[in-house]
Every structure is written in structure tokens, then in C-alpha cells.
Amino acid sequence: MPDTADQAARVDDVHRLALAMPHVTVDHAAGGNPVYQVGGKSFIFFRNPRPDAVDPVTGERYDDVIVFWVGSEADKQALIQDDASPFFTTGHFDGHPSVLLRACHVGELTRTELSEIVQDAWLSRASKRRATAWLAAHPPAR
Template sequence: MSRRAKIADVHTICSALPAVELGTSWGDRPTYLVKQNPKPRGFVLARAPRHDAIDPRSGEEYQDLLVIRTANAEDKAALVEADGPFFTIDHFRNYNAVLLQQSRIAELDVDELREVLTDAWLAVAPKSLSKKFLAGEP
């Protein structure tokens, strides 16, 4: 059985995927990006606290959100509707991504986290790179 995930696993998993760099997007937000032309595309982003993402229990802005891309609306719905830590907000209504509080990452095991992050990478990676990866090619 896989162990519970830790926030450090996000870096380990994302960094192990092909053509990934840790950069920034949305101004200065740490983002895992897939290198490609004309510019890299993000698949995991550390979101800044904002007024449109409020913790219903505390009434405060979430301080520790990750935005994780999904391939499509169906994959997004599956993650949000499952009994787990993924959710969405109105701001992301028409965007294929889910939110995850870093403080709730231990609700996932490492294998579950790896699957979600790999699927996020596959959602933005160039098709030729995705095919090589899925075929097990270096």
C-alpha cells in the first residue's frame, strides 16, 4: 500500500515528468510548466489567496490552494464529485481545473496524487511528448 501524500511529493512527482520546469505564471505564482513552443503551459499552480475562494468553515480566504489542470470537464467533475479533497469555485466554472488545499494533501495516497498530477501534465503536454511518455520511451 502506498503511503499518505505530503506536499513535498508534488515537487517530486511534477519534476520527474518530462520537459517540466518550475517557473511562474499569473504574475509571480509558482507553477509547474511543460516546456513547449511558443511558451510553456502550466499544469499545477500555487494560487494566491483571493476573495473568490473562501473557506466555508472559517470564512477566511484559502491560503494554501493548488490549481491542478484536468483534461476535460468530465475528469474535473469526477474529481470534485468523489469523496476526496478536490473542489472547485465559481471562478473556475468554465476552466478545466480543480483546487486542492495543501493542508488536505494527506487525504490522498502518493499513488492517487501521482495519477492526478500525471493526468494534469498529460492535459497540457504536447501530443508527441505525451505519446512517448505513455509508451514508456525516454
């Protein structure tokens, strides 16, 4: 079977990877959008269109924004300040430990990169006990 880690990620991969993390539940927000949670805390959710994320040319609200929690403000800044990164933020999320990604731009990430983002989102919201257990079972590659 060919290695798919470096293939372009897809929106289906967001769902698959989020559900693969332990102790995950899925709630549904208004409009039926999935909200992935660990211990009752959201770590990834699919937003409804909001006035703070709009196409700069047409003014149309983006209808495909995915929110990923991050571990720190430094992590957030590293993702949104990298010109090669598809992640962004809006004023609504100032001071909030999360980054935004349009679903139409998920393919700008590899499956490996997306996996790391999902795992980091989960780790940022999981209890210390759960995070420690998961990290012990999944040591970082050297």
C-alpha cells in the same frame, strides 16, 4: 525498502512528482509560488489567496490552494463530485479544465493517487508528441 505508494501524500510530493515529469520548467508567480509548466503551459500551480476560495466559517481566504489541470470536464466532475475526494472548484473556475486542492488536504490522497493526478495534469497540457512518447514509455498498469 518499504513500499511508500499507499502512504499519505505530502505537499513535497506534489513538487517532486511535477519535477519528475519530462520537459518541466518552473516559473514563479507573484508571491514566489511555483508554477509547473510543460511546453510553456501550466499544469500545476500554487495560488495566492483569492476571494473565491474562502473558509465558510471565518471568511478567511485559503492561502494553500493548489490548481491541477485535468483532461476534460468529465474528469473534473468525477473528482469534485466524489464525496471522498478532497478536490473542489469555485465559480472562478467554471468552464476551466482544472480542480483545486488545499495543501492541508493533500494527505487525504495516497502517493499513488497524487502521482496519477500529477501525471494526468501533465498529460492534459503536454504536446501530443510528448504525451504519446510518455504514455508509450509508461503503459497503464493492468
